[in-house]
Amino acid sequence: MVSENWAVRYRKLTDAGLIVLGSEAKEKIESLSSILPMLEAARSSDVKLLDSKTIDDLLSLVPDGTDQKSNTNSDNKGQYTLPKRGNDSPIGRIIAAPQSELEIAPRPHGLEYYDMMDFPMEAKEIDSEIQIHFDITGKSTTEGTMSDIQNCFNSRLSQIRNLMISNRILPRKPISISEAWRNRQRYSSIDYEITLVGLAEGPSWARSGSLIFYVEDESGTQKCVLKPPSDASPIHASMDGLMEDEVIGVTGFFIGDRDPAFLVQDIHKPPLQNHVKNPAGEDSAVSAAFLSDIHLGSKTFLDKPWEKMIHWFKNDPLARTIKYFVLSGDGVDGVGIYPGQDRHLAIKDLFKQYSELARLLDEVPDWIDIIILPGNHDAVRPAEPQPSLDPEIQQDYSDAVFVGNPCDFSLHGVRVLSYHGKSIDDFVATLRSVSYDKPEIAMKAMLERRHLAPSWGNKTPLSPEPEDNMVINEIPDIFVTGHVHGHYVGNHKGVTLLHSSTWQDQTDFQRMLGFQPKPCILSVVNLHTFATASIPFV
Ligand SMILES: [Fe+2]
Ligand SMILES: [Fe+2]
Structure with missing residues (x-):
């Protein structure tokens, strides 16, 4: 674990958009009495990567760099630059008056544990590796008959009973x-x-x-x-x-x-032993970011924090480690989802909601692959498993992978189970321990029952497929849901649990229920170490 001093410094460095490369560089930075002159020199030189040599070069520009105690603020009389590549101009050109102390923007939670040195390469240098294990799209065979329903329940029973027997519980x-x-x-x-x-x-x-x-x-x-x-x-x-x-x-x-x-x-209950995760290799150490319930088209969509997040994606060093962006459903608010929805809509046309979402996602840097699931507000059948969004909608999106809900997939070998989370409504209604402000308890209950949505005929519409694909046969490394607009990052028996945050402010309905959502928090997971960071944009 890093020391507190390093954590503060590290935060200042990442705020300034700088990535530290190697332990020698880290030691040099730790030995400085103040890092401000170096930050200034890096900023004016447009330097982003700090290896040991670059630090020496930058420090050589700083007047009296050997004794920086006297050079924290007002003593710094100039701003100094390294030469640009291919430019012969001399090092140390003074180009502007100095800035005072750099303002520290609100920063990610838990970043002191999210060590940038765990990432030997930037995400854009690493090829995508997405493997889909289950997605109902194009594979739904049910006709909704009694025998389909019976087959679905028989399939559930035999799958979970086999798990109980083979695990000797x-x-x-x-x-x-x-x-x-x-x-x-x-x-x-x-x-x-x-x-x-x-x-x-x-x-x-x-x-x-x-x-x-x-x-x-x-x-x-x-x-x-x-x-x-x-x-x-x-x-x-x-x-x-x-x-x-x-x-x-x-x-x-x-x-x-x-x-x-x-x-x-x-x-x-079905078996749930302590899970041992399967990490991505060191040579493919990238991050995945998770979000859900953007609800574009709603009047309560939070556009300013979205702009802030896009700026972050384009400028923050941590964003350069992100290879995947998983959106777990309810990308748009939809139309006709509940009575009176019309008066809450800023965009009343469903296709316009999707094309506007496509426009916003287009701003996400190109090196990031976006994976989009549907939810109960989306324009697909509500019965789960839900297929992916219609090809007509997909054509507006330049670089996205559309999958069904739920979807079981691997990113560089890391198994991710993403489920929108409609059944959390049933868990809240039934189990004494589950409430809307603790969706993670419902997620644990799903894992413990080895099923995402067990109850037929309640709040979660289910499609009776001959094989019950809502059974959790393989325990994932990362289990992610959305739907109830909370936020949670934690662990349960070795599984990383994520309840993805929303981009929608409190709705009238939520206000009436006294429910306070937790919007605009991006959850990020290092797929090699499973370290997590939660980055707030409000
Ligand atoms: Fe939602
Ligand atoms: Fe939802």
Whole structure:
């Protein structure tokens, strides 16, 4: 970790648009009593990269450079330049009066841990490496029939049950509900416990404090009772509630003679071991930036901070490490998304919203590949998985990769799962621990259930594909969502969790709910070290 002094200096250097190359250069800078004369010399010489030799050259321009204690502000009587390449003019030409102390702009959070020396090359020198593992675009086959729905649930059950069995998280081999029911008299005491695996249905809390629910597998449905704990039982301590249609295992036995219920002694969730990330190689150490919910077309789109971000992209050294810019849905506000939306729109035509977004994204430097997912405000089917935006819309965008929602992809081998996050609405409505100001809890709940949107028929429309692609089969290195307009950067069991920030100010609806969004924060991740920075533009 860097020292505090270096962190302050580093911040001044990055504010001035300078990149330090190599440990020798860093040591030289640390040894200076003040870096201001060198900053001035670098600025007037139009120098951006500071290696050891350039620092020596710059310091040679600074009067009395050996004792800079006397040369912090007012003693500096001139501004000095290195010769431009191919220019023979002598070093040390005085071109202007000196500036006073450089003003430090509001700076990124966490940048002291985001070491520019981790990047041997600029992003523009490194070729793109995007590999898509799952994207529904062009592959949706459902006709929405009952058998499609059944196949989708069977696919979910078998995928997650296989994960439970192969990761040995169940106390014994599960049996089918029909087999359990046939032998219910035998499995009717704690000495004859069995384990079932199925979809949880109809969970409700009884007055007694028991959780009543059903489990369903391919062979039948069984009523289950989880009694309230007589002590601080580990089951109830973690019982946050069950999501409708999530896959669980239950261990217990039958009780009662007429219509016996299954008395649950333990609930098993799918496996989620500590994940070991797969970093990008040192020779492809680049960053990815993440944002969501730009909501272009809305009157509450924040245009001034956007200009500030574009300026940052064009001028900040950190921006030169960014190779990818992932936009996780709701790029535009859309039209007719909710009743009365029209009066909140600055751009009322959907295609104009998209072409204006294309114009704004065109300002992002060319070396950055933009990856665009749709969200629930976009002009695609709302049922998830959603396909990518229409080719007619895509043609306005010069350099973007359009994918569906969710999308599972790799950037230089780093596995990213990007999901807009509509199902967070369902997690908030169901689980006791989840609220809109903590979307990361819903994200952890998704990982723990190995499913992005388990509940059918609630707030998240789902497309019943024969294979349930909302199952999280592969644990990602980076899991990113948006949708609820918060912001979070953290870790859960080895996975980098990002809740991407929005570019929309508080809406009337959010004001009514008392919800304060966290707009205009760019999340940046070093794909080699997984160091993160969150850069605010308001
Ligand atoms: Fe949104
Ligand atoms: Fe959304």
